[in-house]
Amino acid sequence: MRNYNILTINPGSTSTKIALFKNNELSFEEVLRHPAEELNAYATLLDQYEYRKEKIENFLNEKGIELGGLDSISCRGGLIGPIPSGTYTINEALFERLSTDVIHASNLAGIIGYNMAKELNIPAYITDPVTVDEMAPIAKVTGIPGVERKSKFHALNQKAVARRAAKQLNKQYEDAQLIVVHIGGGISVGAHQQGVIVDVNNAIDGDGPLAPTRAGSVPVESIIDLCFSGEYKSAQEFKEFVAQRAGLTAYLGTSDVRDVQDMMDQGNEEAKMLYEAMAYQICKNVGAMATVLKGKIDGIVITGGVAYSKQFIRLLKERIDFIGDVIVIPGEEEMLALAEGALRVLKGEEEAKTL
Incomplete structure (x- = not known):
């Protein structure tokens, strides 16, 4: 060869x-x-x-x-x-x-x-x-004409770990039904239907779970108020905040989940609440993707840097392991x-x- x-x-x-x-x-x-x-x-x-x-x-x-x-x-x-x-x-x-x-x-x-x-x-x-x-047209629809949901996410790692998980399940990726969760500075949750990611949150621009550096989905009315509050000098400045300095960073001053866990160990109740809220919101998104795949799930794959945390994985499993087997492939390859x-x-x- x-x-x-x-x-x-x-x-x-x-x-x-x-x-x-x-x-x-x-x-x-x-x-x-x-x-x-x-x-x-x-x-x-x-x-x-x-x-x-x-x-x-x-x-x-x-x-x-x-x-x-x-x-x-x-x-x-x-x-x-x-x-x-x-x-x-x-x-x-x-x-x-x-x-x-x-x-x-x-x-x-x-x-x-x-x-x-x-x-x-x-x-x-x-x-x-x-x-x-690869999003299905129905997954892009919003309540505002001319505004569509966009596909921006950890495609490279999501596809790679999905192939590995399918192999572990003795399946071809093109035959598997998987939910893949990438947890890094941003978080993406994708529904992989027989080799196609038919739905996924926009992990960059403000969609999906609260993340270490990103806002995730937030109430529209509050966003409108912020945009007209004068706090931000330009649209670009606000976009950069949402994508780079929001999430855990905005609340706790760090994007490193290990730092958050240290704060929790020292009795920081806000850190504990935010840590659990991030896991809670990821689980809600997993549940949503389970409906996209009509409940036919071969496995839920957890990847990204935060997947090394057994404590965080435990919080996820408590809420999602009834949906399907949880396969942990930590890191980014x-x-x-x-x-x-x-x-x-x-x-x-x-x-x-x-x-």
């Missing part, structure tokens, strides 16, 4: 994760840190492209990695608008979309990967970006998921999509 060498790239706001895989086996993983004083030299995220690309290439050279030995580069997808799930070849059209209105560092992955791959004459891919949209997406294409198991 042929071995494929796949480089994966996943930029964050102040770092860039890279990893090298031989097939789906990790050879090494590294987080390249970008000090604030270096990033501040660039006016926009897009301006950071050459800087980050050079950091990656320099590290690989220092590591003794021969770039000519790569078979593909697999990149985090970024915010590129609604597209079906799958692995996409980064062609000129996708490159242009990634390069337009770069408001999230993840867009840089495909820009860097496209140019590196072009120099090496190998393919570059993205797999399951956060704007994957995004780098492996990127490699696996590329590998399926390279091995001919899946056809790469294009824009």
